[in-house]
Amino acid sequence: MLTPSPDLPIALRPEDAPDLAAINTFLSMEAPEIGPVLSVTRFPGGFSNLTYCLQTAEKEYVLRRPPLGAAIQSAHDMGREYRVLHLLKPHYAKIPTPVAFCDNADLIGAPFYIMERLEGVILRAHNTPGMQLEPDLLRRISEALIDNLVVLHAIDIEKTGLAQLGKPEAYVQRQVDGWIKRYYNAETDNIPAMNALAEWMPAHLPAGQAPTLLHNDYKHDNVLLDPNNLTQIRGVLDWEMATVGDPLMDLGATLAYWIEAGDPEMMRTYNLTWLPGNLTRREVIERYTEKSGRDVKDIRFYYVFGMFKNAVIGQQIYARWKKGQAQDPRFGKLIEMVRVLGEMGVRALEKPIFV
Numbered sequence: 001m002l003t004p005s006p007d008l009p010i011a012l013r014p015e016d017a018p019d020l021a022a023i024n025t026f027l028s029m030e031a032p033e034i035g036p037v038l039s040v041t042r043f044p045g046g047f048s049n050l051t052y053c054l055q056t057a058e059k060e061y062v063l064r065r066p067p068l069g070a071a072i073q074s075a076h077d078m079g080r081e082y083r084v085l086h087l088l089k090p091h092y093a094k095i096p097t098p099v100a101f102c103d104n105a106d107l108i109g110a111p112f113y114i115m116e117r118l119e120g121v122i123l124r125a126h127n128t129p130g131m132q133l134e135p136d137l138l139r140r141i142s143e144a145l146i147d148n149l150v151v152l153h154a155i156d157i158e159k160t161g162l163a164q165l166g167k168p169e170a171y172v173q174r175q176v177d178g179w180i181k182r183y184y185n186a187e188t189d190n191i192p193a194m195n196a197l198a199e200w201m202p203a204h205l206p207a208g209q210a211p212t213l214l215h216n217d218y219k220h221d222n223v224l225l226d227p228n229n230l231t232q233i234r235g236v237l238d239w240e241m242a243t244v245g246d247p248l249m250d251l252g253a254t255l256a257y258w259i260e261a262g263d264p265e266m267m268r269t270y271n272l273t274w275l276p277g278n279l280t281r282r283e284v285i286e287r288y289t290e291k292s293g294r295d296v297k298d299i300r301f302y303y304v305f306g307m308f309k310n311a312v313i314g315q316q317i318y319a320r321w322k323k324g325q326a327q328d329p330r331f332g333k334l335i336e337m338v339r340v341l342g343e344m345g346v347r348a349l350e351k352p353i354f355v
Contacts, residue, residue, distance in 0.1 A: 007043065007119075007120065007121065007122040007224070009041035009042055009043050009044075009052075009053035010041060010042055010043075010044050011041060011042075012040060012041060012042050012052075013042070017040065018040060018052060018063065018065070018108040018109075018112075019107070019108050020037060020039075020040055022107045022108055023037055023040075023054070023063070023107075023108065024036045024037055025107075026100070026102050026107060027100065027114070030100040030102070031099050031100045031114070034056055034059075034061065034099065035056045035057050035058065036056065036057075037054045037055065037056055037061075038055050038056060038057065039054075039055045040052050040053065040054055040055070040063075041053045041055070043062075049064050049065065049066055049067060049078075049238075049240060050064070050065050050066070050067055051063070051064050052064075052065075053117065054114065059116075059117070060117040061099060061114050061115065061116055061117055062096065062114065062115050062116070062117045063112055063113070063114050064078060064081070064112060064113055064115070065078065065108065065109075065110045065111070065112040066078065066110045066111070067326070077240070078101065078103075078110075078111040078112055078113050079101055079103055079111060079113075080240075081113065081239050081240045081242070082098050082101040082113040082115075083165075084165060084239045084242045085097075085098040085115060085239060086098050087160070087161055087162055087164075087165065088155075088160075088162065088213070088239070088242075090160075091155055091160045091162075092151075092152070092155060094148075094233060094234065094235050094236050095118075095235060095236055095237075095239070096115040096116045096117065096118050096235065096237070097115060097116045098113060098114075098115045099113075099114040099115055099116065100113065100114050101113040101114075118224055118234060118235040118237075119224070119227075119234075120224030120225050120226060120227065120234040120235055121224065121225040121226075121227050121230060122220075122221050122223070122224060122225070123141070123220045123221065123223075123225065123230075123272055124220070124221045124272070125221070125268065125269050125270060125271050125272050126269070128272040128275065129272070129275060133230075133275070133277075134277065135275075135276045135277025136277060137230060137231070137277065138272075138275055138276070138277035138278050139277045139278065139279065140231045141225070141230055141231055142273070142277075142278045142279040142283075142284070143231075143279065143287060144231050144232070144233055145218075145220065145223060145233070146254075146279070146284055146287045146288055146291070147287075147291055148223075148233050148236070149215075149218055149250065149251070149254065149288065150288060150291040150292045152212075152213055152215060152218075152236075152250075153212040153213065153247040153250065153292060154212075154292075155212070155213050157211065157212060157213055157244050162213050162244060163211075163244055165213075165242065165243050165244050166211075166214075166243035166244040166245055168211030168244050168245045168246070171208070171211070171243075171244075171245035171246055171249070172205055172206065172208050172245070172246050172249065172305075173202075173205055175245075175249065175305070175309075176201045176202055176205065176305065177202070179305075179308060179309050179312050180198045180201070180202075180308075182312050182316065183198065183308075183311075183312045183315060184198075186312070186315045186316045186318075186319040187315065187319075188315070188318065188319055188322055188335065189335060189338075191338060191339055191342050192342075193339070193342030193343045193345065193346045194308070194311060194338065194342040196342075196346055196349075197304060197307070197308045197342060197345045197346065198308070200304070200349060201301070201304065201305060201308065204301055205301070206246075206248075206298035206301050206302070207298070208246045209246045209247055209248055209294060209295075211244045211245050211246065211247075212244065212245075212247040212250075213242065213244055214242060214243050214244060214245050214246075214247065214249060214250045215236065215239065215241075215242055215250060216241035216242055216243060216249070216250060216253060217238055217240070217241050217253065218236070218250060218253065218254050219254060219257040219258075219271060220257075220271060220272055220273070221271075222236060222237050222238045223235070223236055223237070224236075224237065246302075247292075247294065248294070248296065248298070248299065248302045249302055249305070249306075251284075251285075251288055251296070251299070251302060252299065252301075252302025252303045252304075252305055252306040253306040253309065253310075254284070254306075255281050255284060255285070255299075255302070255303045255306055256303060256306030256307045256309070256310050256341075257270060257271050257273075257306075257310070258271065258273045258279075258281050258284055259271045259273050259274045260273065260274055260280060260281060261274045261276075263344065264340050264344070266336065266337065266340055267340060267344075270337075281303075285299055300348060300349075303348060304345045304348050304349065307341050307342070307344055307345035307348070308341075308342070308345055310341055311337070311338045311341035311342050311345075314334040314335075314337045314338045314341070315334070315335075315338045317331050317334055318331055318332070318334040318335050318338065321334070
């Protein structure tokens with residue numbers, strides 16, 4: 001087994017470099033206590049918001065901004081993500097401390113916020129297979145991931161003030177309607193499986209659960225692990241889509257990322273959960289049910305919605321790439337991922353036991 005190292009920043013690409021002088025001007029007014037930023041690097045990975053490492057004389061901070069060319073405001077609302085961190089930090093320690101938010105898009109080309117940097121190991125689909133982690137360790141990491149999701153869903157949203165983050169009434173229906181609309185707004189190719197899911201979901205809405213805090217993008221590569229004990233979660237990142245609503249929407253989103261060995265090989269680039277030792281999707285559901293006590297009889301719907309939503313995110317990014325608004329060559333391959341996700345969602349409708 002190779003010893004995993006903490007997630008490290010890399011050198012900037014010229015097209016991604018923010019204006020260092022502008023950042024320091026902003027910080028001198030909003031957070032002078034952290035001192036000037038001496039250098040900027042970038043964290044790799046991900047298809048969404050850009051994440052930079054700011055090095056001061058004494059410590060490191062993180063700057064987050066929307067991706068270049070993005071116009072999907074609700075998915076890249078920096079002010080909202082900053083507010084989530086502010087509200088959540090007093091009640092859940094495993095998140096970065098927010099430092100400052102800038103809503104002036106002219107300063108570096110988009111709104112952004114700055115937070116402290118948490119160090120830890122992020123297990124990603126592209127690097128974990130080479131680490132040769134023991135199956136028993138991967139299983140315990142899986143269990144820790146699900147147990148922590150249960151902890152997040154147990155936070156009292158009324159006592160903590162987190163209820164103000166969303167409108168839980170009719171949350172599931174709004175999400176279904178909204179993501180179907182987003183898909184057709186970004187559609188570039190006729191994909192029958194996606195059309196079939198868009199027709200099925202509104203006709204099979206579940207009764208829903210009492211609202212909780214939702215991360216909405218909870219998976220391995222949004223979790224920081226302790227380098228000395230990978231079964232201990234040190235931090236949860238990327239709160240851009242956090243809200244309050246039906247907790248099974250969160251579980252369904254996690255299941256949609258939870259790729260198994262028998263899934264299409266293309267999906268192995270999506271997560272590391274196909275490696276031996278990881279919980280299966282069925283075991284994820286069973287563990288969540290045991291730890292949370294929630295009724296999951298309608299979990300098929302939530303899983304299918306999660307697959308559809310992931311496909312729509314890929315479709316939106318692909319549409320930006322096709323219009324020339326994004327240059328990353330990875331984006332040009334996402335249309336095939338959209339097809340596969342749609343087909344997996346349809347197969348889930350056809351299987352008596354879909355997980």
